[in-house]
Amino acid sequence: MTSGLSQLLEAAPPRYRTATEYVEATLREAILSGAIAPGTPLRQEELATTFKVSRMPIREALRQLEAQALVDFEPHRGAVVVQITLLDAMDNYAIRAALEPQALRLSIPHLGEEDFTIAEEILAEIDQETDPGRMGELNRRFHMTLYAQAGLPRLIALTEQHLASADRYLRFHLAAIGDMGQDEHRDMLAACRAGDEARALDALARHHGRASTAMRAFFEAREAPRG
Amino acid sequence: MTSGLSQLLEAAPPRYRTATEYVEATLREAILSGAIAPGTPLRQEELATTFKVSRMPIREALRQLEAQALVDFEPHRGAVVVQITLLDAMDNYAIRAALEPQALRLSIPHLGEEDFTIAEEILAEIDQETDPGRMGELNRRFHMTLYAQAGLPRLIALTEQHLASADRYLRFHLAAIGDMGQDEHRDMLAACRAGDEARALDALARHHGRASTAMRAFFEAREAPRG
DNA sequence: TGCCTGTCGATTGGATCCAATCTAACAATT
DNA sequence: AATTGTTAGATTGGATCCAATCGACAGGCA
DSSP states (O other), X not given: XXXXXXXXXXXXXXXXXXXXXXXXXXXXXXXXHTSSOXXXXXXXXXXXXXXXSOHHHHHHHHHHXXXXXXXXXXXXXXXXXXXXXXXXXXXXXXXXXXXXXXXXXXXXXXXXXXXXXXXXHHHXXXXXXXXXXXXXXXXXXXXXXXHGGGOOHHHHHHHHHHHHHGGGGHHHHHHHHSSOOHHHHHHHHHHHHTTOHHHHHHHHHHHHHHHHHHHHHHHHHHHOSOO | OOHHHHHHHHHSOXXXXXXXXXXXXXXXXXXXXXXXXXXXXXXXXXXXXXXXXXXXXXXXXXXXXXXXXXXXXXXXXXXXXXXXXXXXXXXXXXXXXXXXXXXXXXXXXXXXXXXXXXXXXXXXXXXXXXXXXXHHHHHHHHHHHHHGGXXXXXHHHXXXXXXXXXXXXXXXXXXHHSSOOHHHHXXXXXXXXXXXXXXHHHHHHHHHHHHHHHHHHHHHHHXXXXX
8 A cells, every 4th residue: 555655745744724824833833932022013914925925914923923912913003022031931731731740640541661661762862952042842752742741732832832931931940040941750650650649749730930030030029130 | 190091991992993903802702602603614705704803813823822722724725723622621631730729828918907807798699690601701810810910910810810710611511510610719718818828729620620520520521421 | 447647626825906094293272 | 391282104903805725526437
């Protein structure tokens, strides 16, 4: 049959099926990575020329980004890249601190050796990585590998979405605590391997707690450097 | 000054500022209430004539509903109202079981007597209500009243969104357990009043747990009535 | 009969055009 | 001088038009 061909098609699917998909994915990546600064107004005409499409796919993409809380939309005034504030960061942490333990808890019983191997490889990659952007990507993949067996697609997608949003705070995170929390990562992985749910959840909670308090201290020091 | 005027404007804002807003809000309500059945294909031309607008606001609205996971969008094939399945319901419960305790926990310390009074009134209304649609609305308002003081807008919005999604399962919920869990509601409210976080969270967990297991049993009985 | 192929209507995706709204600068009035 | 009114340009919202894709059905071929 065509199993060889279908493998090829799996490996190289047509990149985007519609212009809207293309614009949406590219814009989201640009916002999350910080390539477009928070507060930047997104002019439809301007985006249309840079993407070499009409304003229509731009408009549809912006609508979807609005629903994902990546841009603010005001009628007749256009879209603006959402700001990064302490409140936003705390909001994101609170949401992840709720979703991630749930995903991990449901996933742990179904994790297998293949998952642990992949997670281990990602941890090793993180150790050697220096580029902040790639580190965010690797961090996300590590976490999602451990959550992937939860079996609830919406929970997983929602968790991944908010983990991706956290990339926006990555620069601040690194400035605040300097590392990606590899100690907690390793502890979490070891606990998962041992099937020790309580310990894994504890490691994850420490992970969130440490990052969240560090971030808060960092922002508050920034906002009132001399009081 | 104009404090009287601004109160008036608060009370009666222009209903919708754009056609897209209007279509989106109306369609969402229709989907959540079940007025449009799961699996229904949403033809753009058809919707355009019923809403008396062109296809353009329809398209933008459908994009936003897709990002909210209320319709499935397939390129060149259009939008379909998402199905109601056991997996979907479990997914929704898992997400709410993660988000709601977090919101409640953060909100409890800032709840005041006004909030308790409002919550109490809503509970009384639920007791007398028979219309399932209104009961979903009231249930949502009760929960959100207790979560509202969490101080994190995104967490609150996300929680409310998934609480609203649960309205889609309301018929099944009522068929499965017959009531809205008023006992747990009352226990939760009393615990909040007493500032007893642990007891409030416990009541909420029982609320979710009971609903979730009942729903699972109900679906499984439906899917394999004679095996 | 069963399967492939081509064609046509229906539907969506994208481009272009027009109308409505916002912003800012400037003029006019007190 | 400060506030209000006006007007022009920029920008978004909405409508219409054309192109691309999908699905079903009919016809040809083994």
